[in-house]
Amino acid sequence: MSPMPRALIACAAALAAVFVVVPAAQARVPERFFGVMWDREATKAPEAEQDAQWALMARSGVKTVRTVFWWSKAQFSAGQPFDFDETDGIVARAARHDLQLLPLVMNTPEWARLVPGEFGSPPKHVSDYTAYLRALVLRYGPAGSFWDEHPELPRRPLREWQIWNEPHLNFYWSTKGRRKNAWVPEYARLLKASKQAIEAIDPGATIVLAGLADFAWDHLDRLNRFRIRRHFDVAALNLFTGRPKLLIKGVYKFRRALRRGREGRKPLWVTETTWPAGKERVPVPDPLWQRAWYTTDSGMAGRLRGAYRLGARFSARLRLGRMYWYTWSSAYRDGDLFDYTGLNRYQGGEFEPRPALAAYSDVAHRLGR
Numbered sequence: 001m002s003p004m005p006r007a008l009i010a011c012a013a014a015l016a017a018v019f020v021v022v023p024a025a026q027a028r029v030p031e032r033f034f035g036v037m038w039d040r041e042a043t044k045a046p047e048a049e050q051d052a053q054w055a056l057m058a059r060s061g062v063k064t065v066r067t068v069f070w071w072s073k074a075q076f077s078a079g080q081p082f083d084f085d086e087t088d089g090i091v092a093r094a095a096r097h098d099l100q101l102l103p104l105v106m107n108t109p110e111w112a113r114l115v116p117g118e119f120g121s122p123p124k125h126v127s128d129y130t131a132y133l134r135a136l137v138l139r140y141g142p143a144g145s146f147w148d149e150h151p152e153l154p155r156r157p158l159r160e161w162q163i164w165n166e167p168h169l170n171f172y173w174s175t176k177g178r179r180k181n182a183w184v185p186e187y188a189r190l191l192k193a194s195k196q197a198i199e200a201i202d203p204g205a206t207i208v209l210a211g212l213a214d215f216a217w218d219h220l221d222r223l224n225r226f227r228i229r230r231h232f233d234v235a236a237l238n239l240f241t242g243r244p245k246l247l248i249k250g251v252y253k254f255r256r257a258l259r260r261g262r263e264g265r266k267p268l269w270v271t272e273t274t275w276p277a278g279k280e281r282v283p284v285p286d287p288l289w290q291r292a293w294y295t296t297d298s299g300m301a302g303r304l305r306g307a308y309r310l311g312a313r314f315s316a317r318l319r320l321g322r323m324y325w326y327t328w329s330s331a332y333r334d335g336d337l338f339d340y341t342g343l344n345r346y347q348g349g350e351f352e353p354r355p356a357l358a359a360y361s362d363v364a365h366r367l368g369r
Contacts, residue, residue, distance in 0.1 A: 029312045032100050034364040035064040035324035037272065038090075040339070042329035042346045043067075047089065053344070053351060054093040057328065060343075060357065061364025064100035066162070066271060066324050071132045072109040078128075082135045084146075091140055095156040102208065102271075102324075104162045105133060106172070118174040122167075122183070126190050130197035133161065137201045162208040162271070163194045166238060168219045181222065188226035195231045206233045211271040213238035216250070217257035224261035234321070235263065238272035242292035244306035247273055251311075251318050267321040270311070274326040275303040276340035277354065281332065294337055301359035308363045325360065 036057065042050065057065065067090055074082045087103075094101040108114075112128045113121035123129045139146050140158040147155050167173035167187040175182045187210065195207045209232040212219045216237050235258055239250045251268065258264050275293060277300040285291055295303065304325065311323045329351060330342030343357040 028369065029315050029367050030321045031369050032063040033312065033315065033322055034061050034308070034360075034368050035066060035102070035322050036062050036343065036360075037324055037327040038065050038067040038329075039327055040330050040342075040346075042342075042344075042351075045346065045349070045351075049351065050089075051093055051096070053329065054097045054099065058097040058099060060361040061368050062099060062328075062360075063368065064102055064322060064324070065094060065328075066102040066104060068107070068165075069103040069105045069136065070107050071105065071112075071129065072107040074132060075109055076111075077109075078111045082132065082139075084139055087136070087140070088146065091146060091156075091158065092150065092153060095153045098154065098156070100160070101156075101158055102160050102162055103136070103158060104165055104211075104271075105129075105136065106164045115174045115176050118176055120170055120172045120174040122173050122186055122190070126193045129190060130193050133194055133197050134201060136161075137198055137205070141202045141205070159202065159204060160206045160208060160234075161194075161198055162210065162236065163191050163232075164210040166213050167210050168212065168214065184222045185226055188223055188228050188231075191228055192231045208232065208234045208269065208271075209236050211236040211238040212254075213240070213272070217253045220254065220257040221260065224257075224263075229261055229263050233266065235266055235268045236271040237268060239270060240272075240274065240293060242289065244303055244310050247307055248310050248314055248318075251314070251320060255318050265319070267319050269322040269324070270320065271322075271324050272326040273307060273323060274338070274341040275300050276337040277332075277356070278337050278340040281340060282335055282337065285337070290337065294340070297355045300341075300354075301356040304356050304359050305363050308360075308367065312367045 042053065069087050073086060091101065108121050108123045112123045114124040115121035138144060142157040144157060147157065165172055167183045173183045173187065198205045198207060237251065237254045239247055241247055241250060255268060258266060275295050277297045278294040279296045285294065308323060311320055314320060327341050329344040329346045330339045331347050332340050332345045333347060343354055343360055345352045345354055
């Protein structure tokens with residue numbers, strides 16, 4: 001995912017030849033296999049338009065939505081009560097349209113940053129972050145105050161929490177002034193404290209590891225040296241590569257890393273994958289891997305179909321529980337390739353479906369439950 005532009009490293013070259021012949025029979029996918037990311041300009045649309053988009057998600061076969069719960073927006077100063085206005089709206093829309101919500105809890109407010117002035121700074125004190133997590137569970141969990149305040153909504157408590165995103169990238173976890181891999185013990189400490197904080201309130205909650213990208217299997221090996229095995233329930237992979245077949249190869253490699261860490265039985269979710277329809281809209285990218293990655297509108301639709309079909313066929317073998325498309329909506333208007341990945345275009349105050357939306361809806365209804 002990328003709420004903002006970020007650098008990526010080509011992973012295709014590192015993928016071993018582990019792909020096997022696709023079985024002819026099509027297995028049924030897990031119940032919430034089809035997911036999307038909700039972010040970017042769409043989150044600023046008028047409430048009625050946002051609600052209409054979430055209704056369209058449900059009609060299109062989406063079962064789960066991943067979105068950021070911004071700590072930096074919820075607590076502007078130390079000791080300030082948490083502001084739940086934005087997250088209340090998201091939770092209400094998800095409940096209203098019977099969509100599972102995966103909150104991605106991240107981004108340190110300035111007052112709590114270890115590295116002042118750095119957008120991607122980790123928190124100076126882990127306890128400041130876990131205080132926000134506890135507040136979220138008390139607000140939206142099984143006994144959450146939100147549900148008591150909104151009896152008109154179906155009660156759909158949040159039970160899944162993703163702890164940060166891509167901490168191996170400086171954009172999300174700055175190591176400025178420290179050694180390059182300082183993020184590894186720091187994130188491991190945050191993860192352990194987060195699981196403890198959440199499960200003290202909701203013992204049945206599911207803790208999702210940060211989405212790991214850019215040779216994710218190597219990053220997981222590093223984290224496993226800090227004994228994280230018992231401190232997350234679901235592994236997460238963000239993978240961007242040239243072809244759907246390479247996506248499955250990457251999942252194989254990540255599954256092998258899980259086995260090396262004695263985590264081989266844990267579910268694995270692809271929390272971000274996409275192909276941007278940026279051809280003829282942006283200059284030809286310099287990195288060779290991006291030239292293989294970006295495509296046209298029809299190419300985006302075709303690769304989406306291929307990725308979900310392959311993911312569905314290998315879901316049981318790889319314990320692949322979900323695949324989240326990045327993203328539901330984007331503006332299609334700047335040099336950031338991730339801005340050409342939306343199933344819808346949101347520009348000038350209007351949403352416009354892209355060809356990939358029809359492809360998503362078709363494959364979700366054919367293969368989903």
